Amino acid sequence: MNYLLINASVAKAGNWSAKIKPKIATYPSLALTLLAALIPPEDNVRIINEEFEEIDFEEKVDLVGISFLTPAAPRAYEIADKFRKKGIPVVTGGVHVSAMPDEATGHSDSVVIGEAEIVWPELLRDFKNGALKKRYKADGFIDLAKIPRARMELLNRKHYITTNVIQASRGCSFGCEFCSIEKMFGKKTRFRPVEHVIGEIKAMKKQKVLLFTDDNLIINPSYARELFTAVKPLKRYWMGEASWTIGNKPEILKLMKESGCIGLLIGFESIHEQAHTKKVSKHKDMREAYMKTIKALHENQIVVVGAFVFGFDNDNISTLDETLNFCLETNIDIAEFNGIIPFPGTPLYSRLSKEGRIFTREWEKYTYEPPGKVFHLKNMSNDELNHNIHRIYRDFYSYKRIFPRLIRALFLYKNIFKVFYLFIIFLGFRKKTDF
């Protein structure tokens, strides 16, 4: 059997110009490499990331699998329709399909709802027996001790900064209204046995940096301790994501640093508490708590990547300026500013739908870049929001801000390579905001 697994292109769905189309990705998604690992060894499998590679519709394949994010949905359906016209069956899956299975069914021979690893082996067996079902719905969540090693060797390395990507846990209990993790991966965090994670890291070819794709590496302190202690002897530099509460856990932070952590993405989301609770009316100021976290990370020579989202119902234009000032005052190394997007499957999408505030379901518009305008904001227009995101990006990544930040980083990190990479990242952000 010949299987073709495709990651559908967001850029193609939105007809992005060459100017904004990404040339390279930081790292690949694990989804298709994990499904490839579950395909029996006697069969052939290829993976195409359509963001960087062309699909050959003449290729001899028996089954096509397409995974996609919401903004790539129109393109994914186009690809599916083309293959199906040629008589090649198509299976679709992923977060968007799990939220909108009826929509995907119109373009697929079969749809996968939920975590695909649970139903994929059954789907492959049914396909070989000529009995493919219309729907495969994962009943519950997979035990992470049972997931295979991702087949990263099937990816074209040149399209990514690193393919050394690993996931130790899935699921999150924080319940942020705009996030689909709870629906897709559950409220209860599941963990891979530490020895599996370590075995997979050891089997990876050394690349500059290892990336953990977990949504919150410190959600369970005892697992975090065990993991970082086991990673330490491997002598790898790594980056990952953690919640802002890391600032209250000095012992774990120390272990993190000793195990090779050089950078952390922190989803601060909002300087008000609203982002971290389903009660979006909450307006508690979080700046002091966040400041403590940034200080603690810097004291451990860990680069802070702060992600912020705007467009919550309590936000107005001054929220953006307050956030910019907060980033400058706290010396956050890298800041990401995005407008909030109500992706299907999230509580936010359900609430805004009920309130009649979503004005388009043209999925290709559900992007951060270019900023999507898809629902009515409360205290500003979409144009005002996008203009002001652009304005604070331009300020944060202006040369007058970048150079003092680099000099400070040189003193803080005492590592010329770290500072060089920061400079490259800053240039990337400058390009992104079209200076």
Ligand code: SF4
């Ligand atoms: S945004 Fe992050 S912290 Fe919030 S629910 Fe999603 S994964 Fe959890």
